[in-house]
Amino acid sequence: AQSVTQLDSQVPVFEEAPVELRCNYSSSVSVYLFWYVQYPNQGLQLLLKYLSGSTLVKGINGFEAEFNKSQTSFHLRKPSVHISDTAEYFCAVSKGFKTIFGAGTRLFVKA
Amino acid sequence: NAGVMQNPRHLVRRRGQEARLRCSPMKGHSHVYWYRQLPEEGLKFMVYLQKENIIDESGMPKERFSAEFPKEGPSILRIQQVVRGDSAAYFCASSPPEETQYFGPGTRLLVL
Numbered sequence: 001a002q003s004v005t006q007l008d009s010q011v012p013v014f015e016e017a018p019v020e021l022r023c024n025y026s027s028s029v030s031v032y033l034f035w036y037v038q039y040p041n042q043g044l045q046l047l048l049k050y051l052s053g054s055t056l057v058k059g060i061n062g063f064e065a066e067f068n069k070s071q072t073s074f075h076l077r078k079p080s081v082h083i084s085d086t087a088e089y090f091c092a093v094s095k096g097f098k099t100i101f102g103a104g105t106r107l108f109v110k111a
Numbered sequence: 112n113a114g115v116m117q118n119p120r121h122l123v124r125r126r127g128q129e130a131r132l133r134c135s136p137m138k139g140h141s142h143v144y145w146y147r148q149l150p151e152e153g154l155k156f157m158v159y160l161q162k163e164n165i166i167d168e169s170g171m172p173k174e175r176f177s178a179e180f181p182k183e184g185p186s187i188l189r190i191q192q193v194v195r196g197d198s199a200a201y202f203c204a205s206s207p208p209e210e211t212q213y214f215g216p217g218t219r220l221l222v223l
Contacts, residue, residue: 034211043115043202043216044154090153097142097167099212101153 002027002093006102014110015083021076021105023091033074034092034099035065044090050074061085081109113137115205115215116185123221124193132188132218136205143186144212145178148200160186193222 007022025033032051036044048059055067065076074091086109091102116135124130136143142161146154147170156170160180171178175193180186190197200219204212 036214041219043117044214046211046213049211094212096209097144097159098156099144100156101146103153 002031002095002098002100004091004093004100004102006089006091006105008105009103010106010108012108012110013081016080018079019077019081019085019107021089021091021107023074023076023102025072025074025091025093027072027093027095029095031093031095033065033067034094035059035063035074035076036090036092036101037061038088038090038104040087047076047089081107083109083111085109115140115203115213117201117203117215117218119218120216121219121221123223125223126194127192130190130193130197130220130222132190132201132203132220134186134188134203134205134215136186136203137213140205140207140213142206142208143180144204144206145186145188146202146204148202148217150199154202157188190220193220195222198222 003026005024013019034049035047038044047063048057050057050067058064063078088104090104092099118133144159145157148154158171158178159167175191177189200217202217203215206212
């Protein structure tokens, strides 16, 4: 069975600083990996996904993530955050139709 | 191409009433998924449907909850005799077969 662990429940950071949101997963088979963002009272928006190929994945809004198979990690990074990046971020893993989500990391960007 | 649509966006029910949540998938998507998000938690899988078929309902509570995706019309998640613990955000996602899921804006259910 797959599982997803987001190591930080909250990450405060100053505007224009870099940020990394950590995600580790466990699975006995190859899986697909995703990061979603959820703004207050809204649905989930896909930021990026890893299906195969290059381990560095670029997404929307300047985010990127690196798939590390040996460490079973898929950390999300952005070199310089904006106030508008304040939101909840979810890491997810899927095999076939079933998608398992982490508990989420709340990113607070401070001026 | 409109995204996944859910209605209502907000729903208030008293204990014991029924709640019906609707989801219209993106055009061309034949697969629908329902998830529940409790406050301060991630999304939990409930059920996966294709047209007229329930493929996997392993995340659905055994009682009071049901889902359908008829040949015509939206997918419906139905909760009978709601209780306060049913208060949550319910998200629908749709996809083509074996591809990335796209999420709707959710229905926020409040049970008084």
